[in-house]
Amino acid sequence: MTSLNNKLKELDENNKHIKVSIIGAGLMGKGLVSQMMLVKGMEPSLVVSNKISDGVEAYTLAGISKDDIVIARTLSEINIAMESNKYVVSDITEYATKPNLVDVVVDATGVPDAGARIALDSIENKKHIVMLNVEADVVVGPILNKMAKKAGVVYTGTAGDxxxxxxxxxxxxxxxxxxxxxxxxxxxxxxxxxxxxxxxxxxxxxxxxxxxxxxxxxxxxxxxxxxxxxxxxxxxxxxxxxxxxxxxxxxxxxxxxxxxxxxxxxxxxxxxxxxxxxxxxxxxxxxxxxxxxxxxxxxxxxxxxxxxxxxxxxHLTSLETPISIAKAYFYKEATIAPIYEKTVAEVITMAKKDLKKGERLDGIGEYTVLGSIDTCEVAKSENLVPIGLINNNAVIKRDIKKGECITYDMVDLDTNTTIYKLRMEQEKRA
Structure with missing residues (x-):
């Protein structure tokens, strides 16, 4: 850790910074922006949020003047602002992983499909990706980690979680x-x-x-x-x-x-x-x-x-994320990542209440489903659906009792999501 600290100090002394793009400006994202302002050799250059106001607030809470914040809605605007040493806020997620100067992307959305898309885009754009989004990682982390290694970048969970x-x-x-x-x-x-x-x-x-x-x-x-x-x-x-x-x-x-x-x-x-x-x-x-x-x-x-x-x-959640950012940047090393090409454990889906045929589901932390852990072997043998594949386009095909585990043949899943497609590819490769 001393070596890592020295490397950050050396970067700062040379007036260089690890440029970081953060997606999500909730509690974790805002905390990360503020903490990063205190880290030598690192800069929260871009914050992407569904609400522009949350992105701006993430910076102002960290002591950044509004005069130094640029709201950008094109990739060109983002690049120009970053080259001018401005702090950038956008509400267009697809641009989070593409700016020329971004070194590391942090996903702080907590939404499984969003996390899968962000990680995939980061890897394709040759950016290291730090996942505060464990919800996506437990579904498609193995294939994303394999893709990242092939692309020469780091896929990692975060220190502090x-x-x-x-x-x-x-x-x-x-x-x-x-x-x-x-x-x-x-x-x-x-x-x-x-x-x-x-x-x-x-x-x-x-x-x-x-x-x-x-x-x-x-x-x-x-x-x-x-x-x-x-x-x-x-x-x-x-x-x-x-x-x-x-x-x-x-x-x-x-x-x-x-x-x-x-x-x-x-x-x-x-x-x-x-x-x-x-x-x-x-x-x-x-x-x-x-x-x-x-x-x-x-x-x-x-x-x-x-x-x-x-x-x-x-454990300090997002306040420790700068450690994972630095490890990825300097050492190309993950804090935590799946060690096999398939999952070892699954978070299976259970009905939070009695569900009726034709009813739409929602997702983690909402009204219709909750998750429980089991081994991959048990989940596969019982045909159980990982909760990260459930969203509000999933429709129940028969009545399901509260507490019952949901199998693939009980539900029509949304097969158009990135996370579903990656999961199917992961299962083929494994």
């Missing part, structure tokens, strides 16, 4: 010689499977958060998506559908995440899960085969063993 933070601990543990048994994240609110944008609206608006996004946290879908990203980035899998989600404390995590015959909850090791009572942290459960290492871990007050917890008590 739980999957990226877990992967940092995982990599540290493996590099240090430990055996990793389980990885996971904390969850800071009880799951309410019936949460909708309406039921969480007041709380969301107080936090300046999109009610759809907050509903996806509370109904558990976001947690399932994050665990799937952890799985796809490490090869670990959920032990059971939906995970365990025990309520525990940090010091007890090694006991909880041990095998059943050892007094824990697990059927097997090399799993991903989540736990109440340890949020906002992330963790890895590790062990070792050598007695001297056990002795030293116990001397270091890491517990009595044989399992130990490596715990990070925070």
């Amino acid at each position: 739980e999957p990226g933070s877990v992967k940092e601990i995982f990599d540290f543990a493996e590099a240090a010689g430990f055996e990793v048994l389980a990885i996971g994240k904390g969850k800071n609110n009880p799951i309410d499977y019936e949460a909708t944008p309406d039921s969480v609206r007041e709380k969301a608006l107080k936090s300046k958060l999109n009610p759809v996004k907050l509903a996806s946290f509370i109904d558990g879908t976001n947690t399932m998506v994050e665990m799937a990203a952890m799985a796809n980035g490490t090869g670990f899998i959920p032990d059971i559908r939906g995970g365990y989600g025990p309520t525990t404390e940090v010091n007890d995590l090694p006991n909880v995440y041990s095998l059943k015959e050892e007094g824990g909850i697990l059927n097997k090791y090399r799993i991903v899960d989540y736990a109440h009572g340890v949020a906002p942290g992330v963790f890895a459960i590790v062990t070792t085969s050598l007695p001297q290492v056990h002795h030293e871990m116990q001397f270091l007050k890491m517990g009595s063993g044989p399992n130990y917890v490596l715990y990070r008590p925070y």
Whole structure:
């Protein structure tokens, strides 16, 4: 990290900057713009948002004068403004990945199909792509990562989001010689499977958060998506559908995440899960085969063993994204990305309420569906639909009961989306 810091300082001393395009100016996008203004050698050059006012606000919150902000609606206007060292706002997403001076693109939309399109366009335009959009990654991350490598650019999840933070601990543990048994994240609110944008609206608006996004946290879908990203980035899998989600404390995590015959909850090791009572942290459960290492871990007050917890008590979401931007730019290295050509875990679709034949669905964090994690093998054998393929053009072909898993033969999907086409290609290649 010191080397990365020095490289950024050196860039800044030479009056050069990593030019970044950010799509999405919600809570995460605005936070990233402000944080990036504090990072040497890096510049949030372009903000693309459906609402121009949100893009402008992202800059003004970061201390940028309106005189230095240009609103552009053509690629030529964007290029000219960037060459004049202006901060640029646009509401045309297709231009986010095309400007000449952009080095790295960040997708902060959280919309699966939008994320697939943005990532694909970034790769085709030879730009590194940092995905704050885990919702797209867990559906088509493997094929996008493969395309990025072929194009000579980096496809990566972000530092600061739980999957990226877990992967940092995982990599540290493996590099240090430990055996990793389980990885996971904390969850800071009880799951309410019936949460909708309406039921969480007041709380969301107080936090300046999109009610759809907050509903996806509370109904558990976001947690399932994050665990799937952890799985796809490490090869670990959920032990059971939906995970365990025990309520525990940090010091007890090694006991909880041990095998059943050892007094824990697990059927097997090399799993991903989540736990109440340890949020906002992330963790890895590790062990070792050598007695001297056990002795030293116990001397270091890491517990009595044989399992130990490596715990990070925070994750700073988009405020850490500059680290992933810099790693991609300087080292062509991903913070977290799928390690195989297909998914290891899937976020399958479940009915949030009773659904009637002919009814249209919506998407993550909305009114009709929610997600649960399972292994890729189970999802494939049961013909289950990844939730990232569901949108408001998907139509139910028969009545479905609340809590029932949705299979491909139950729904007419929107086959015209980028994410659907990429997913079909991914399954052919795998």
